[in-house]
Amino acid sequence: MDRKILMHVGPTMIDIDVLLAGVRNNTGFASPEFVTSMGNALNGLKYVMNAPDYQPFILPGSGTMAMESVTSLLKKGDNVLIVSSGVFGDRWVNIFKKYPLNIKHLRSEPGHIIPQEEVSRELENGKYKMVTITQVETSTGVLYPVESLVKKIRDKVDIIVVDAVASAGAEKLNVQDWGIDVCLTASQKAMAAPPGAALMVLSQNAVNHLSENSISGFYTDLNQWIKVMNSFQNGKSGYYTTLPVHIVFSLEKAFDLIREETLENRIKRHEIVSGAIRAGLNGMDMPVMAEKGFESHTVTGMMLDGISMNDFLSECLNNGIEMATGIVPEYAGKYVRIGHMGWINQNDAISTVAVIERVLRDMGRKIPANSGVSAAQEYLSSNIKD
Ligand SMILES: Cc1ncc(COP(=O)(O)O)c(C=O)c1O
Numbered sequence: 001m002d003r004k005i006l007m008h009v010g011p012t013m014i015d016i017d018v019l020l021a022g023v024r025n026n027t028g029f030a031s032p033e034f035v036t037s038m039g040n041a042l043n044g045l046k047y048v049m050n051a052p053d054y055q056p057f058i059l060p061g062s063g064t065m066a067m068e069s070v071t072s073l074l075k076k077g078d079n080v081l082i083v084s085s086g087v088f089g090d091r092w093v094n095i096f097k098k099y100p101l102n103i104k105h106l107r108s109e110p111g112h113i114i115p116q117e118e119v120s121r122e123l124e125n126g127k128y129k130m131v132t133i134t135q136v137e138t139s140t141g142v143l144y145p146v147e148s149l150v151k152k153i154r155d156k157v158d159i160i161v162v163d164a165v166a167s168a169g170a171e172k173l174n175v176q177d178w179g180i181d182v183c184l185t186a187s188q189k190a191m192a193a194p195p196g197a198a199l200m201v202l203s204q205n206a207v208n209h210l211s212e213n214s215i216s217g218f219y220t221d222l223n224q225w226i227k228v229m230n231s232f233q234n235g236k237s238g239y240y241t242t243l244p245v246h247i248v249f250s251l252e253k254a255f256d257l258i259r260e261e262t263l264e265n266r267i268k269r270h271e272i273v274s275g276a277i278r279a280g281l282n283g284m285d286m287p288v289m290a291e292k293g294f295e296s297h298t299v300t301g302m303m304l305d306g307i308s309m310n311d312f313l314s315e316c317l318n319n320g321i322e323m324a325t326g327i328v329p330e331y332a333g334k335y336v337r338i339g340h341m342g343w344i345n346q347n348d349a350i351s352t353v354a355v356i357e358r359v360l361r362d363m364g365r366k367i368p369a370n371s372g373v374s375a376a377q378e379y380l381s382s383n384i385k386d
Helices: 016-021 032-048 063-073 087-096 116-123 146-156 202-209 224-233 245-261 264-281 308-319 346-362 371-381
Strands: 053-062 080-083 102-107 130-134 159-163 182-186 197-202 298-303 337-338
Touching: 016 245, 032 053, 032 197, 053 063, 053 202, 053 224, 063 087, 063 130, 063 159, 063 182, 063 197, 063 224, 063 371, 080 087, 080 116, 087 102, 087 130, 087 159, 102 116, 116 146, 130 146, 146 159, 159 202, 159 245, 197 202, 197 245, 202 337, 245 264, 264 298, 264 346, 264 371, 308 337, 308 346, 346 371
Parallel strands: 080 102, 080 130, 130 159, 159 182
Antiparallel strands: 053 197, 182 197, 298 337
16 A cells, blocks of 8 residues: 555654655754754744753664763763663663662563652662653653653652653653753654754753763764853854764754643643554554553554464555554564654544554454444543633
8 A cells, every 4th residue: 555654663654745845955053044044943842842941862873872972971880770661761770880880770560660769769768860762752652751750759869851752742851841951852753844953951950960071972062062052152153073964854843833832731632642542552552662641642452362463564554554563572573663743633633543443353353343433433532622
C-alpha cells in the first residue's frame, strides 16, 4: 500500500508546512534569516518546555547527543543515580560508563516503574550529584510521574535530569514550576520535525554547574555551546560546530504550530488518541505492556501473546499502518510498540485499531468482528467534547 500512516515511536509524521519550511538552499549560520529563525526556535523550545527563564539549547544531533552533553555538568568521581524503566533509561548507563563516574542503576521490570519512595530513599542514603529520570520510556510505553517524584527529591540531589525525548510537546511537563534542572528532547518525536537536532533547557542551577573542568568531550561541551546559544538569543550569529540549518527552519515552524494549537490542546489530543487506541486494544483483549495508571500518551506497547512480531508488523504495514518492534530485551519479539505522538489524530487511532483487528483476525486470533473498532469509537464518542 503506497499511502501509509506512520504510527511509529519516532521519527513521526511531519506537517507539510513544517517540512516545507526546511526546503530551501543551504543557508549560512550568519545569514540574517537563520539568526532570526534560530532565535525564534530557541524561544519556541522554552515555550514547549514551560521554562521561560531557562537556558535553551538547539544542538546538532539527536536525543542521545543531548543525553551525553549532560556530562558538561559533571566532574571526575561524581556519583550519579539512574532511574530506569527500560532501554532508554539504561542508555544513561551506557553513556556514563564511558566517563569517570560512579553510577548507581535502579531498573524496574518492563512495564513498571521504580517506586518513587525507592528513589527518594536511595538519594537519602547516598550522596548524589545527579539523578536521571525518563518521563516516557519509549521501549515500554510507561509514563513516570515526574512531577511528584521531583517534589519528593528536589532537596536531596544537586541536579535533576529528565529525558523527555518521547514526551515533550505531548505530555504534561512544567519544567520550571516542577523544578527540573535539565530537560532534554529531540526534533523528530512529539515536536514532529525532521530528525537532526538535540533540544534541551537548563535551569540557572544547572548552568552554574557548567565548567571548564567538566568531564565532557569536545562536541558535547555545553560550556562552549552556551556562548553560541546566547549569541543567537541576542540576535547575533555564533559558531562552535555547524548547526543543522534546515532542521532549525522546520523546528521554528513546528513550534509556531504548537503555539497555535496551544500546549494544553496538544496534550489533550494526545490523551484522547492514546485513550482510543488503548480502548480498542482492550476491546480485543490485547494486553498493554504498561502497568495500569502508568500508561503514556505517546507510546503503547501491545503484548502479542504468541503471535509472531515480524509477521504481525509486516502485515500491518501491508495494510498501511507502520508500527515499531518491541525492543526491551526481556520481551524481545513478544510485543510491538504503537507510536502516537506529534500530529496524530482520532482518525489515525481508528485506522490503527481497525488494521490491528483485521490483521489479528487474519492471523487466526479469535476476536469478534469490530470488537476493537467499536470500543475505540465508544471511547471517542464519550471523550470528545466540542
Ligand atoms: C526516551 C528516549 N530517550 C532517548 C532516546 C534517544 O534519542 P535519539 O534516538 O534521538 O538519539 C530515545 C529514542 O527513541 C528515546 O525514546
